[in-house]
Amino acid sequence: MDVSSHDILLVGGGGAGLRAAIAAAEVNPKLSIAVVSKVYPMRSHTVSAEGGAAGVAKPDDSLAEHAYDTISGGDWLSDQDAVEAFVKEAPLELLQLERWGCPWNREPDGHIAVRAFGGMQKKRTWFAADKTGFHMLHTLFQTSLKFDPITRYDEWFVTKLLVNDGRVQGVVAIELMSGKIQAIMAKAVILCTGGCGRVFPFTTNANIKNGDGMSLAYRAGAPLKDMEFVQYHPTGLPFTGILITEAARAEGGYMLNKDGYRYLQDYNLGRPEPKPVLRSMELGPRDRLSQAFVKEFQKGRTIETPHGHVVHLDLRHLGEKLIEARLPFVRELCLKYQNIDPVKELVPVRPVIHYMMGGVSTDIEGATPLAGLFAAGEVACVSINGANRLGSNSLPECLVFGARAGRAAAEFASGQSPANGAALAQALDEERRLESRYLNKTGGRERIATIRNEMQATVEKSAGIYREEPSLAEGASKLEELQQRYDDINLDDRSRTFNTELESALELGYMLDVAQSIVQCALHRSESRGAHQRTDFPARDDEHYLAHSIVYRNTDGSSRVEYSPVKITLWPPGERVYGQQGQEHSQAKPAQ
Amino acid sequence: MAEKITLEIARYSPEQDEQPHYECFEVPVHKEWVVLDALNHVKDNVDGTLTYRWSCRMGICGSCGMMVNGEPKLTCATFLSHYANQGARKIRVEPLRYFPVVRDLVTELSDFLNKLKKVKPWLIHEDEPPLSQGEFLQTPAQVDRYKQYSMCINCTLCYAACPVVGLDPVFVGPAALALAQRYNLDSRDQGAAERTALLAHPEGVWGCTFVGECTRVCPKHVDPAGAIQQYKLAAVMSWLKSFVMPRGQDAR
Numbered sequence: 001m002d003v004s005s006h007d008i009l010l011v012g013g014g015g016a017g018l019r020a021a022i023a024a025a026e027v028n029p030k031l032s033i034a035v036v037s038k039v040y041p042m043r044s045h046t047v048s049a050e051g052g053a054a055g056v057a058k059p060d061d062s063l064a065e066h067a068y069d070t071i072s073g074g075d076w077l078s079d080q081d082a083v084e085a086f087v088k089e090a091p092l093e094l095l096q097l098e099r100w101g102c103p104w105n106r107e108p109d110g111h112i113a114v115r116a117f118g119g120m121q122k123k124r125t126w127f128a129a130d131k132t133g134f135h136m137l138h139t140l141f142q143t144s145l146k147f148d149p150i151t152r153y154d155e156w157f158v159t160k161l162l163v164n165d166g167r168v169q170g171v172v173a174i175e176l177m178s179g180k181i182q183a184i185m186a187k188a189v190i191l192c193t194g195g196c197g198r199v200f201p202f203t204t205n206a207n208i209k210n211g212d213g214m215s216l217a218y219r220a221g222a223p224l225k226d227m228e229f230v231q232y233h234p235t236g237l238p239f240t241g242i243l244i245t246e247a248a249r250a251e252g253g254y255m256l257n258k259d260g261y262r263y264l265q266d267y268n269l270g271r272p273e274p275k276p277v278l279r280s281m282e283l284g285p286r287d288r289l290s291q292a293f294v295k296e297f298q299k300g301r302t303i304e305t306p307h308g309h310v311v312h313l314d315l316r317h318l319g320e321k322l323i324e325a326r327l328p329f330v331r332e333l334c335l336k337y338q339n340i341d342p343v344k345e346l347v348p349v350r351p352v353i354h355y356m357m358g359g360v361s362t363d364i365e366g367a368t369p370l371a372g373l374f375a376a377g378e379v380a381c382v383s384i385n386g387a388n389r390l391g392s393n394s395l396p397e398c399l400v401f402g403a404r405a406g407r408a409a410a411e412f413a414s415g416q417s418p419a420n421g422a423a424l425a426q427a428l429d430e431e432r433r434l435e436s437r438y439l440n441k442t443g444g445r446e447r448i449a450t451i452r453n454e455m456q457a458t459v460e461k462s463a464g465i466y467r468e469e470p471s472l473a474e475g476a477s478k479l480e481e482l483q484q485r486y487d488d489i490n491l492d493d494r495s496r497t498f499n500t501e502l503e504s505a506l507e508l509g510y511m512l513d514v515a516q517s518i519v520q521c522a523l524h525r526s527e528s529r530g531a532h533q534r535t536d537f538p539a540r541d542d543e544h545y546l547a548h549s550i551v552y553r554n555t556d557g558s559s560r561v562e563y564s565p566v567k568i569t570l571w572p573p574g575e576r577v578y579g580q581q582g583q584e585h586s587q588a589k590p591a592q
Numbered sequence: 593m594a595e596k597i598t599l600e601i602a603r604y605s606p607e608q609d610e611q612p613h614y615e616c617f618e619v620p621v622h623k624e625w626v627v628l629d630a631l632n633h634v635k636d637n638v639d640g641t642l643t644y645r646w647s648c649r650m651g652i653c654g655s656c657g658m659m660v661n662g663e664p665k666l667t668c669a670t671f672l673s674h675y676a677n678q679g680a681r682k683i684r685v686e687p688l689r690y691f692p693v694v695r696d697l698v699t700e701l702s703d704f705l706n707k708l709k710k711v712k713p714w715l716i717h718e719d720e721p722p723l724s725q726g727e728f729l730q731t732p733a734q735v736d737r738y739k740q741y742s743m744c745i746n747c748t749l750c751y752a753a754c755p756v757v758g759l760d761p762v763f764v765g766p767a768a769l770a771l772a773q774r775y776n777l778d779s780r781d782q783g784a785a786e787r788t789a790l791l792a793h794p795e796g797v798w799g800c801t802f803v804g805e806c807t808r809v810c811p812k813h814v815d816p817a818g819a820i821q822q823y824k825l826a827a828v829m830s831w832l833k834s835f836v837m838p839r840g841q842d843a844r
Binding site: 095 | 651653
């Protein structure tokens with residue numbers, strides 16, 4: 001077996017991974033840094049982020065207001081020390097991206113322009129038209145090319161973390177091109193693999209979003225946190241699930257039901273005004289908007305289509321000029337995939353799985369409880385997003401906590417000795433497992449797609465926008481059945497050359513772990529908070545559940561859910577209000 | 593519109609085949625389906641060995657470029673109905689032209705990645721003021737000068753369309769040259785002279801014979817051909833200036 005060694009190893013080369021790699025290289029140019037990614041880094045899912053990146057930038061705004069919006073948006077489940085660090089460092093990170101060439105939209109005088117976004121009381125979202133993630137990712141990738149300490153393993157798929165002496169010492173990965181299985185040793189490993197939207201059937205997430213890092217950590221003994229909190233974005237195109245950015249509403253778009261009525265006014269989100277009002281109506285938080293859709297559906301006020309019920313997003317009054325200047329990608333996507341021109345026509349939209357608030361449990365430096373293992377970006381749960389992430393907080397989260405994890409890993413790695421023989425023995429075991437369970441296995445009867453489809457249907461049915469105990473319990477037992485049937489899968493493809501079927505099989509294994517953790521956490525949390533709505537427990541219960549779910553994997557493959565307290569610094573738990581009332585609340589300053 | 597259509601897919605496995613061959617799969621034609629959906633249908637239900645790349649399915653990650661009926665296309669943005677409506681009974685799907693084939697529809701990209709790096713696609717700025725001094729100012733008009741060339745998704749369709757790439761593998765190629773120009777035209781950048789020195793020779797811009805196919809096939813309207821023409825002009829100006837100012841100045 002080939003073995004290579006580095007000081008720091010990144011799994012994933014998207015926004016968080018590349019930022020972490022550059023941060024580590026800047027701390028110590030002598031470090032050897034490996035970026036191991038199953039796709040070329042510029043294919044990473046950061047590329048699909050559209051609307052923007054939040055960071056206080058203008059004199060009328062303050063860090064305290066960004067923190068309050070984030071914490072109230074997260075229904076008080078965010079760790080407030082992490083939020084404080086986040087809002088403070090976000091503007092600096094966005095500025096650093098500017099220095100590296102990111103083509104941010106500008107004011108006429110040349111300063112950075114900012115736009116409104118859902119749940120934010122001030123305009124603070126930096127944007128590059130409606131391709132912000134694309135520009136950030138390409139800027140980071142192109143900039144990373146000038147750092148010699150960074151070695152890339154493009155199109156290598158990580159199958160296991162090597163843990164010895166209570167410390168992560170590297171990974172086993174398959175080089176897709178050749179099929180070679182290799183041990184890549186490292187003194188510190190940072191997971192930056194993003195989310196897991198493909199656990200659900202209808203998602204904005206790319207095909208590569210399978211919760212790889214979450215499962216790798218979970219199997220290695222590191223706990224996952226707050227996995228029941230899954231975000232539905234209110235505006236996805238039917239059938240494809242393609243995201244229509246929240247920026248479309250921030251620029252003034254209306255949400256209409258089948259009667260052409262701005263229905264959000266019926267859901268405690270404020271009064272309809274012709275122009276967008278911050279933290280109100282269409283600029284409410286995503287969890288509340290997606291929940292309002294379900295209520296409208298129940299009232300029979302949505303529109304039936306061959307691909308599920310929809311409501312309408314109306315951009316017509318914005319005019320072609322504004323749409324072309326600020327939402328060109330929205331128009332391109334609608335024209336291409338829906339055959340609709342938003343300049344002249346209503347856009348059909350429905351809630352779509354978009355983002356994972358939960359993830360690998362980390363501290364404020366990106367460190368997990370497992371020594372040598374770090375995580376940043378969507379794969380991680382620090383937590384700043386609590387029970388519901390605000391739009392435009394995830395891109396700066398990748399930067400702030402990517403950089404923090406990169407620096408922390410650099411420091412950790414400098415004090416460690418190289419991996420030992422026991423780690424290599426584990427790697428050899430893993431090679432044998434991959435060969436016997438997949439490549440050389442005979443007699444399997446299950447198709448990957450069958451199990452994947454059943455898993456997705458199960459998770460949607462049990463852990464959708466509204467949840468209740470019977471369907472969650474049913475989902476949990478169905479997932480157990482699917483885990484067993486997974487052992488009986490058959491691969492058509494036994495080739496060593498670019499075996500994407502093997503990759504899909506391994507990804508399905510990861511997704512089954514993640515699905516189990518989502519359903520178990522949702523089953524155990526007997527309250528409603530943010531994106532976790534239990535019809536059998538409709539109220540928030542701070543007495544019992546102002547706490548993070550911490551889920552561990554038992555040796556028999558089952559899971560164990562525990563709770564840990566939320567860190568409250570300046571913002572005691574309060575009522576979450578939007579609309580006119582909310583504006584009075586938001587102006588309340590923290591008790592400093 | 594026909595209910596079914598045949599995909600004629602180029603297959604090649606280096607462990608088994610000396611030469612690529614074609615294999616046909618009948619797939620349903622749904623109004624919403626793109627070529628990529630049909631490939632996924634085959635892989636999920638018929639033949640798990642079919643090998644191709646894909647990820648975002650919204651035309652932004654750049655993974656799923658293939659030749660569709662001889663044209664370089666993003667398969668996630670190419671509808672089956674487009675062909676079915678014209679009465680076609682068969683769609684031919686092949687790996688992108690001019691690239692070595694790894695397997696089936698997967699091409700080798702490392703040469704392309706090396707070419708990208710070669711043009712120094714990062715902001716070159718001599719002095720680095722502290723972040724506390726704020727952003728480099730840049731007006732919307734200054735952003736507009738380079739914005740179009742910053743839209744490249746690295747899908748490599750332009751390489752598959754460029755006859756010069758086919759004839760001369762050393763040619764840096766359209767996407768990388770457009771990217772160089774993206775930085776050259778950025779008011780924050782001071783690296784144009786450095787890049788011009790790298791690219792003002794036959795492997796660089798002078799390799800281009802201005803066929804314009806790169807611009808025609810670009811799914812993001814980047815216009816690499818236009819970028820290369822601008823670059824040539826800048827290179828000539830720089831060369832002319834070198835007689836007046838022998839040190840060689842900023843090519844803009």
